[in-house]
Amino acid sequence: MTKKLYLCSMLAKFKAFIAKEKLFGPKDKILLAVSGGIDSAVMTDLFHRAGYFFALAHCNFGLRGKESDADEAFVKAMAKKYKVPFYCKTFSTARDAKEKGISIQMAARDLRYEWFEEIRQKGKYHSVATAHHLDDQVETFFINLLRSTGIAGFHGILPGQGNLIRPLLFCYRADIGTYAMQKKLAFREDSSNAETKYLRNKIRHEIIPVFCELNPAFPQTLTETIRRLRETELIFRDTVEEARKKIITTDKRGIHIRCADLKKLEPAGIYAFEILSPFGFSDAVISDILHLPDRSSGQVFYSPTHRLVKNREELLLEPNPSTKRSNIKKEEISVPENKKEIRKPLRLSFAKIKITKRFELDLSKESATFDLKKITFPLLLRRWRKGDTFYPFGMNRRKKLSDFFVDLKFSIPEKENTWILCTGQEIIWVIGHRTDHRFRVTPQTKEVLQVKWLK
Secondary structure, X not given: OOXXXXXXXXXXXXXXXXXXXXXXXXOOEEEEEOOOOHHHHHHHHHHHHHOOEEEEEEEEOOOOOHHHHHHHHXXXXXXXXXXXXXXXXXXXXXXXXXXXXXXXXXXXXXXXXXXXXXXXXXXXXXXXXXXXXXXXXXHHHHHHHOOOOOHHHHOOOOOEEOOEEOOOOOXXXXXXXXXXXXXXXXXXXXXXXXXXXXXXXXXXXXXXXXXXXXXXXXXXXXXXXXXXXXXXXXXXXXXXXXXXXXXXXEEOOEEXXXXXXXXXXXXXHHHHHHHHHHHOOOHHHHHHHHXXXXXXXXXEEEOOOEEEEEEOOEEEEEEOOXXXXXXXXXXXXXXXXXXXXXXXXXXXXXXXXXXXXXXXXXXXXXXXXXXXXXXXXXXXXXXXXXXXXXXXXXXXXXXXXXXXXXXXXOOHHHHHOOEEEEEOOEEEEEOOOEEEHHHOOOOOOOEEEEXXXXX
């Protein structure tokens, strides 16, 4: 193929891939993530030759001293050459990684994507484009193979995910090299790309060449396999989603999973993994969950972001509570005598009412009425604590609040989300559930305090 024909073919494939995958429209502005290496240099040139609107964004991670600064200067010159906006930011990557207790590679990834999204929103760019190509997809397949992952780990890098696009996922590294050579494009060589201490580089330089010895067309063969896996995943996802709808319900408390129905699925382990792993639960934890006795209750399992509570016949999945028990005093609200209403943490109204012939008790769960003469102010609104007791309405003896919860078959989240109203050291209302018998309205009551929970 002649030089001219090859360049035209590369550009045509580039534009056709963007159109096929519906990555963006002809008038959309795109922010290009450019390191200065050969991949991003070729992507930038293709965007320019295609006539798209774009800007360059470069991250200086400060990890390679003068080499990093030279990369920044090079990309700045690229932006000037193509007459497009240029964004750059220098990061203290090593320090950030140490503070967060993560690898430098992970810290760099988090920092750049967070910054890219910030620019995208401020500059009203449609998407952020990275220069990943098909060889990157092959390497990512092997990386995921070494990890615990579901079928999603083998569908490869996707052309588009949210506001992130990969417009070079139609070509290989060799195609990019040929284009750069024939177009005489300048680019920077990252010396760290040759170091095999990094997992991706080790796979690139040591693992994949062995497969290529066995099959010279291995990258193309694996790419086709990944395509089939991606299509298989679509069928698999439909099956999982159908099962999910049958065993899961969602309300304001969280996601409810019926244990018996989950265990009936075959194979239950796969379904459980696909349902729970997106919330950060590991293989080992999911296995423990599946082996819980059917009618057990109270067990709690945690992931970095969520927790799963076993409550008899169901599992309740919810975000990890943001307030820890050690901070419980911060949730104590004092209610003075003249207060008519509070809005946080619950919306409650307070009214003093004189007893007349027309007075009627509000018996709804959202209302509580007390003999005002028996109440002392200020009232205290707080969460329940271990050891709390009260006299449930209709009873002349003290009962532990924990036992009261057992009677009501409360789950752990229901207990944690229960608020109580106190006068002095005594509970007068387990809000939404039961008042205290000692503070009830009697025939001798002349004035009441009426408290309403305004949901």
